[in-house]
Amino acid sequence: MADQRKSCLTGKGVTKEFGFGRTKTVAVDNVDFDFKEGEVISIVGESGSGKTTLAKMLLGLISVTKGDIYFQGEPRDISSQRKRRTYWTQIQAIFQDPFASYNIFNKIDSVLLDCIKMRGGARLPYEQKVEMMTEACSFVNLKFAELTNKYPFELSGGQQQRLMIARIFLLKPKVLIADEPTSMIDACSRATILDMLMSLRNEVGMTPIFITHDIGLAYYVSDTVYIMEKGKFVESGSADDVILRPQQPYTKRLINDVPKIYEEWDLSTV
Amino acid sequence: MLEVRELTTKYITRFKEDIYAVDHVSLKIEEGRSLGIAGESGCGKSTLALSLMGYYFPPLHYTSGDIIIDGTNISGMKADDVRKSILGREIAYIPQAALNALNPTQKIIRFIEDVVKAHDPTVTKDEIYEMARGLFESLGLPAEVLQKYPVELSGGMKQRTVIAISVILRPQVLIADEPSSALDVTSQKMVIKMLRNLMDNGYVKAMIFITHELPLLYNVTDDIMVMYAGQIVEKAPAHEAVFDPLHPYSKGLMGSIIVPEEGLRDVKLAAIPGTPPNLKNPPKGCRFAARCKYVRPECRVQSIQLRELENGRSYRCVIGEDELRELYAREAE
Ligand SMILES: Nc1ncnc2c1ncn2[C@@H]1O[C@H](COP(=O)(O)OP(=O)(O)OP(=O)(O)O)[C@@H](O)[C@H]1O
Ligand SMILES: Nc1ncnc2c1ncn2[C@@H]1O[C@H](COP(=O)(O)OP(=O)(O)OP(=O)(O)O)[C@@H](O)[C@H]1O
Ligand SMILES: [Mg+2]
Ligand SMILES: [Mg+2]
Numbered sequence: 001m002a003d004q005r006k007s008c009l010t011g012k013g014v015t016k017e018f019g020f021g022r023t024k025t026v027a028v029d030n031v032d033f034d035f036k037e038g039e040v041i042s043i044v045g046e047s048g049s050g051k052t053t054l055a056k057m058l059l060g061l062i063s064v065t066k067g068d069i070y071f072q073g074e075p076r077d078i079s080s081q082r083k084r085r086t087y088w089t090q091i092q093a094i095f096q097d098p099f100a101s102y103n104i105f106n107k108i109d110s111v112l113l114d115c116i117k118m119r120g121g122a123r124l125p126y127e128q129k130v131e132m133m134t135e136a137c138s139f140v141n142l143k144f145a146e147l148t149n150k151y152p153f154e155l156s157g158g159q160q161q162r163l164m165i166a167r168i169f170l171l172k173p174k175v176l177i178a179d180e181p182t183s184m185i186d187a188c189s190r191a192t193i194l195d196m197l198m199s200l201r202n203e204v205g206m207t208p209i210f211i212t213h214d215i216g217l218a219y220y221v222s223d224t225v226y227i228m229e230k231g232k233f234v235e236s237g238s239a240d241d242v243i244l245r246p247q248q249p250y251t252k253r254l255i256n257d258v259p260k261i262y263e264e265w266d267l268s269t270v
Numbered sequence: 271m272l273e274v275r276e277l278t279t280k281y282i283t284r285f286k287e288d289i290y291a292v293d294h295v296s297l298k299i300e301e302g303r304s305l306g307i308a309g310e311s312g313c314g315k316s317t318l319a320l321s322l323m324g325y326y327f328p329p330l331h332y333t334s335g336d337i338i339i340d341g342t343n344i345s346g347m348k349a350d351d352v353r354k355s356i357l358g359r360e361i362a363y364i365p366q367a368a369l370n371a372l373n374p375t376q377k378i379i380r381f382i383e384d385v386v387k388a389h390d391p392t393v394t395k396d397e398i399y400e401m402a403r404g405l406f407e408s409l410g411l412p413a414e415v416l417q418k419y420p421v422e423l424s425g426g427m428k429q430r431t432v433i434a435i436s437v438i439l440r441p442q443v444l445i446a447d448e449p450s451s452a453l454d455v456t457s458q459k460m461v462i463k464m465l466r467n468l469m470d471n472g473y474v475k476a477m478i479f480i481t482h483e484l485p486l487l488y489n490v491t492d493d494i495m496v497m498y499a500g501q502i503v504e505k506a507p508a509h510e511a512v513f514d515p516l517h518p519y520s521k522g523l524m525g526s527i528i529v530p531e532e533g534l535r536d537v538k539l540a541a542i543p544g545t546p547p548n549l550k551n552p553p554k555g556c557r558f559a560a561r562c563k564y565v566r567p568e569c570r571v572q573s574i575q576l577r578e579l580e581n582g583r584s585y586r587c588v589i590g591e592d593e594l595r596e597l598y599a600r601e602a603e
Pocket of ligand 2: 282310315
């Protein structure tokens, strides 16, 4: 039976090469995918497997060497600055390093005001903007009144991470790419962040794509898991199939290398 | 081996505010044992590591307490003397961002020469090379690494190299601060295997391992200590800390572990609402009270003492251990 859900992001033969000749690296190698609307997706792979490179192509931050990307069934068009801006109201990202997501010279209120502007709210009365920012901050357990006039780097790591989610709350994109959103934070804050992302998903109906080497996280949050090895998707399917019944040796190894609690963790395999 | 009694240290910020990031912490590590330190970001884990080496430089200041290494109290020592006679020899410290701390224009072997010569200027380069080669090979690292620049190494290899360098002077105690958090699972496993090797083969006699990855702590250390807002809230053997936590914060922490095992998708992760208190003016009573499900009026009256249990465990809460277990059991239903 064909999948009835609407396609959100589709890729055919997507490839990214860096460099030329002897120094050429094929970071993403001819991958096909069809992410459905509303589905939670994880892309899992080792360091250097090409996850961030794929994310940047999906976001339109770097060019695609070969292949095509479709957004909601149509070929994606980001050929002009204007079209790119429109695309970015639909697809947004949270990165590994919270710092990378902010212009560090902008105070926090202007970071949030920018989001309102991107959604076409530049002309709204100031009181209404404050109301929106206050709502976004309280969604992530931050107090807007305490943040005005501060710079993002004056916040703790956990607060920065939550501020990023407040941005997404205002932007309400169709797709959210989260590149290692929780790798630098403790387990407890991780649970909080995931809860926030998932309730945001229900609220605004976005399609989250998690990029991670945390297989536990991928298993916990996602419907569909893609396993990436050296630029290729070597295995994909429902989270239960891929994580509990992996077929590929690479997937088996990744799962085997996760520290275990309920069973013996075999250190002899590395 | 290493004993810390009631250690308190603070940061003095540029606004002249005191931040007590380590508050009356006591701990003891016996030879052959390893201790894991877990806790939320900002709870003082890295500060504790710096503090218990006696290595103070502004804005971090020593306030009170004793640090006893191999029978010698080093708590009053000057930072310079600590660097000469303690660091590297007695205690080796691998800082949190060690991966990026390596000077990119220096070959690995040059670092090792610097480290060794700082302690003994009479050793020759050839002797150092032989020493380093022996150490690297016994730890399963190829000797070629010595001739490489840091940028030529992958993240995992760089981290293992940093660890190998840190034990070249055969320190008694190794403190590793988040040594594997930025690595993927396979590299992480290699780092863990190496740390275990160091202990098993007697390269170091005791180890402190700091991480927020609880499954890792569980697999590496004998005991686990949980910190919250500058204080110890629980100390227990690893298995008990994970499977029978007592303090409500540790309980929450252990409830947020995710492992890719069947059934995980049906449980709800236990996120703890709220945020930790500001260490500038922490609350008078229990520091966790504002976020605790089981909070009682007496929690907010005065500071809560650590309770020592007979089996060597301890925790900081007004509620008795059996009552806590009962509360948790009822919750689980
Ligand atoms: N701008 C670039 N120029 C040249 N090579 C690059 C560039 N960006 C990435 N690469 C290479 O492409 C490959 C994939 O890198 P990528 O960052 O996508 O991996 P990743 O899966 O995100 O890894 P990690 O888990 O470490 O974040 C690597 O070999 C990397 O060295
Ligand atoms: N240089 C400094 N000046 C003032 N306060 C500081 C300084 N360094 C750290 N602190 C404060 O001391 C507290 C403890 O910080 P520390 O770095 O020890 O936490 P941690 O438990 O290691 O956190 P993480 O898990 O993020 O590494 C924090 O509240 C932090 O804001
Ligand atoms: Mg990446
Ligand atoms: Mg730290």
